Amino acid sequence: MKNLRSLPKYGGKKTAATTVVIGAFLLTGCAAANDSPSATSASGAEILVENGLEGLDVRELVETLDAIPLDDRTETLTTSITAEMVTLTDQHEHATEVRLPSDEIYVSVAPYRSQTHDCYYHSPTGCLGELRNADVAVTVTDATTGETIVDEELRTLDNGFVGIWLPRGIETSISITHDGQTVTSELSTVGDDAQTCLTTMRLV
Template identity: 40%
Template sequence: MKQTPWRVVLWVAGFALLTACGTPSANEAKADPSIQSMLAEVGADGLDGRETVDALDRLPVDKRPDGLMASVRATSLVLSDENKNEKKLEFPSDAFYVSFAPYLTKTHPCTFHSLTTCLGELRNTPMHVTVTDQESGEQFVSETTKTFDNGFYGMWLPRDRDFTLQVESEGKSATVSISTRGDSPTCVTDVKLS
């Protein structure tokens, strides 16, 4: 049986080590700067997941960065650009973001809220919002506010619970159940005012 010379073994090991420590792929190298620059345009650069959601959801629609997708998932905000570069910002483990769009005649199906593309029918509309824990009866939210410029209103709720959401606006109301368990929807578009 012929033995492999030690120099060949060292050369192969050295080559493997060098290629494993090479430069990142083009997508990895440019992902962060592209997304970060879009966030910087709107003053959201350097914010954590929760702060970024709050900043983007409250932006006027015409000020939202072109080319940035911002998808609110159950445990994180997934940011991506037109080149499919992606960045994920985690949420606090005890908090869940739910965004809802009350409507009169027009809605759309939605599971995960998009902070940059979702548009609801009732933009900047005054309303009263109540959120009550279905098990304990504890009221978590009771406030008079208005929908954001995109027609949605978002709020952070405790994770792993079931709630009743009640919305009243201009003499009409809607009541729906929402959940913050597991991979529940972060986008609620069945809030029909009647």
């Protein structure tokens, strides 16, 4: 497998996208709410080493995984991000879990125009969105205080998603604009089972 550490990070912690159904690959790439993975082996450190991911902090790990180009995806590594941790599993079902920061959650959002799929927990190496490598404007507002948390011009990753680091324990409103079309949705970061993959935002 190619060394993932050399992969580009396309805008760091915030990037944007859309989700399209492309056969069974797309449908199986994302996880439902009851599909939270768990580690099955203590050999997890080997997974990081074998995939060139050792030495990365959790932010760097998540962003590097999410920025893997589609052409570099491999069946030997699967990943999932819950509100609590990122899990990596190899072809032998060995897994390792890296806990996310205590004050932040990583949420991947995929606005779409024509097709989407169900997703609750984001898989950087499995999920696929409709708007790949597209320029978008992203605004996230605290629904309680009205404070603007994110207001940036971003670019979607090659997997068609935008990844956003947000404070834990809040209710937000997120708006995404692309090519004259806009969509707004509620987004919660409350609780250990908070959603990390939002695929219900249709641009109109």
